[in-house]
Amino acid sequence: MSEALNDEIEAINSIYGDNTLVQATQDPDPSIFILTLPGENTASLRLQFPAEYPDVPPVVLGTHSLGAAGKHGAAAHDLALFREAVGEVYEPGVVCLFDAIEKVQELLLSAGTKEGPAEETAEPPEEAEKEAKEADKDQTTNNPDPDSMSSNTNPPPPWTLSALFTENKSTFLARCAPVTSPAQATSFLAHLLASDKRVRTATHNITAWRIRGDGGTSFQDCDDDGETAAGGRLLHLMQLMDLWDAMVVVTRWYGGQKLGPRRFALINQTARDAFVRAGWVREEGGQAGGSGSGKKKGGK
Missing domain, CATH: 3.30.230.30 (Impact, N-terminal domain)
Structure with a gap:
């Protein structure tokens, strides 16, 4: 397992909860992982991370378990959305699962198929x-x-x-x-x-x-x-x-x-x-400076 993938697994599990992304223990191939999409009644997906990842994209193999009370159609829908999200956000050399998961959440919300976590009320x-x-x-x-x-x-x-x-x-x-x-x-x-x-x-x-x-x-x-x-x-x-x-x-x-x-x-x-x-992000054709400056890659 590459250092980049190991760091990504740790980050994904810290953001979305333990066991969101885990190695498929029953699969003899150590490059196979199970990703449980955030939210209720969502499918778990089987992903394969080639040794060259993130220089090459992950492979979305299929569903691991069915979502939406076991309906095949809902699981297939989640699978299709995730494949679409990976295709949109992946950039060679950059880990992509966080952005892909966020993209799926946006697609699900725009389609009106699932609701996000409850939000607090406040002032008018x-x-x-x-x-x-x-x-x-x-x-x-x-x-x-x-x-x-x-x-x-x-x-x-x-x-x-x-x-x-x-x-x-x-x-x-x-x-x-x-x-x-x-x-x-x-x-x-x-x-x-x-x-x-x-x-x-x-x-x-x-x-x-x-x-x-x-x-x-x-x-x-x-x-x-x-x-x-x-x-x-x-x-x-x-x-x-x-x-x-x-x-x-x-x-x-x-x-x-x-x-x-x-x-x-x-x-x-x-x-x-x-x-x-603040000048901490290096943009295309530009420079970053000052405290906190780092890599070019930023949020979406």
């Missing part, structure tokens, strides 16, 4: 969008809320903000900053929550950070803040982009209409926009 959508825009305006200049400065007099962290992303009245805003220790990342988050009421009262503040410590020790952590699995997906995005000594906070104001699995794509899209604005 008009108020959420208004507060998010005010937060963007205030925080662009790193000016914390003056009403709460009495409880936190430290200088504001050097946040770089993303653009505001709004869909079905849910609004997303990301902030990223360079950090050198877990303690600093924790203090930056504490300062943000203490100094900005709009952020503090948002539906979710999803965080992730990766830090290279002294002596070869590294630290990485995440927090879903009630949006199950969102923190792990943010951390996985940073891993794919090879970002280090960096943290990101994605704030979501829920707008009253459920987004299903699409919300996870929006969370990562917002985070990636902040990374790009």
